[in-house]
Amino acid sequence: MGVELAIRDARAGDRAAILAINREGQPGVTALSCAEIDDCIARATLFRVTEQRGLVSAYAIAVAPGFESIGDEYAWFSQRLEGFLYVDQIAVAAGAQRQGIASALYADFERGARERGLARLTCDVNLRPPNPRSLAFHASRGFREAGRLEVSDGRFVALLVKEL
Secondary structure, three states, X not given: OOOOOEEEEOOHHHHHHHHXXXXXXXXXXXXXXXXXXXXXXXXXXXXXXXXXXXXXXXXXXXXXXXXXXXXXXXXXXXXXXXXEEEEEEEEEOHHHOXXXXXXXXXXXXXXXXXXXXXXXXXXXXXXXXOOHHHHHHHHHOOOEEEEEEEOOOOOEEEEEEEEO
C-alpha cells in the first residue's frame, strides 16, 4: 500500500462514507440504511473502518454468536458452529481497491476473533449473483466452503469457514 492505512472502530460520523461505499459495493454486499449502520455501530462485535488521508476507504462488520439472527447465513452458522466470528459485510471504496485493504481488515478480524477466544472466522459469498473475485480472495486467505444456502432475499451463497 502506498498510502498509510489506519484501522479503527466505526463511529456515527462515518455514516455517510459507509453508506456511499455500501452503495458502490452492491450487489456484492447487502444494502444498508442509515438506521442499520447506527444499529451495527451500537451492537456489532466489530465494526471497523479503514482510513487513508483522513478519509474512510472501507468498512467491515462482524458479529460473534449470541445475537438475534441477523440473516439466514448467520442463522445457518449459529445452528452448526460454536466459537465463530461471522463477517457480515466488507466493502472497499472503488478508488481504494487492489491495495490490500480487505486483507488488512480480515487480519484485524482474525486478531479480534482470537482475542475473544473464537476458533474460526465465517462469511458468505454470493454465487447468485456471482462474485468470483470474492470467492478467489477468500480461497487465497484459507477459507473453505462449508455449505451453500438459498437465502430468503433471492441470493444463493457459499458459506465459508476459516479455522484460526
